[in-house]
Amino acid sequence: MTRYIVTLKWGDRYGPEYVNRLASAVRRHTRTPVTIVCFTDDGTGIDPSVEIFPIPEIDLPAADKVTGWRKICLFRPDLPIDGLGLFVDLDVVITGSLDDFFTFGNEDDIPIIHNWMAFHKKFFIKDPMIGNSSVFRWKLNHCAFVWDQFHKEKEWALANFRPPQSYLTHCIRPRMKFWPAEWVRSFKRHCRHAFPLNWLLAPSLPASAKIIAFHGKPDPDEAAVGYRGKRLNHYSRPAPWIDKNWC
Structure with missing residues (x-):
């Protein structure tokens, strides 16, 4: 199964240098072949080694299109790539091998970061079972249940889930696994x-x-x-x- 590193870039908060640094780090830290893909509204300045596609359409209020809600578009059933995707946010620094992220668990699992709590909060409540969507893996075009569920309950979801990654956790929970804590x-x-x-x-x-x-x-x-x-x-x-x- 083809392996992809996938990222999203919209607006002007992160320039093309963020994509290029991510791509350079991916090449240094993968031993098995991977294809690097950036879904973006502006591919200017991105290294030619990165495959560029328009951001998949998703119907969201304008204010939410510049937030993590937009990641739901990656669960559409008609993406232009097919295989096993590892999503990586642009604002990360890769410091070790990425190969294990593709072999962890089963292909149908959706591994994600166990979101971190501030130290002082841990004295009062147990860590909630909420994922952090900075790094997650999914089978491209085979997880449309997230896309379908979101559109069935979109208004309720947008009104009741903050931050957006808590809604993604809500959808993927039956298949969710947390990465080993020391990895990310x-x-x-x-x-x-x-x-x-x-x-x-x-x-x-x-x-x-x-x-x-x-x-x-x-x-x-x-x-x-x-x-x-x-x-x-x-x-x-x-x-x-x-x-x-x-x-």
């Missing part, structure tokens, strides 16, 4: 040190991590040079390992 780590949760050490120590790279996800702020380019957020615990010193892996 959060920059904010596992690399940036807790306050006040974040002011003294540079963010670390977990030894077993294959992908570092940058959800929210900072983005990789910001974290590489050091980031000062609105709160003291948002600050992070420069992380030179980002530029070494994100190129």
Whole structure:
């Protein structure tokens, strides 16, 4: 079965350099053949090695078309590619082999990240069984049940699920598996040190991590040079390992 690395790019938040760096990292960290695909509204500047397709149509309110709700379009039954797809957000840094992501579990499983909770919240509630859609795998054109379910309950879904990835979890739960926790780590949760050490120590790279996800702020380019957020615990010193892996 053909293997694809799939990403989405819309608007101007992330330029073509994000796609090109992702593609370069994929080539460094895959031993078996993969095809890199970007669904986008503007393919200008993207490396020719990346296959470019228009973003599949999905009927969403304008405000939701620039959010994670748009990922539901990837579950259409008529995509122009067919095989096993590994979706990877543009705002990640790949630091290890991706081959295991394609062989984990069964082909009909939909593996996804177990979403991370802030440390202080874990004292009060158990980690909810919610996925983080920065990295997930699905069988292309064979998971239309997500697409169909969304359109049957679209208004209810848009009104009741925040963030959008919690709705994706709701749909895929019968087939959902979580990646091994050490494979995909959060920059904010596992690399940036807790306050006040974040002011003294540079963010670390977990030894077993294959992908570092940058959800929210900072983005990789910001974290590489050091980031000062609105709160003291948002600050992070420069992380030179980002530029070494994100190129």
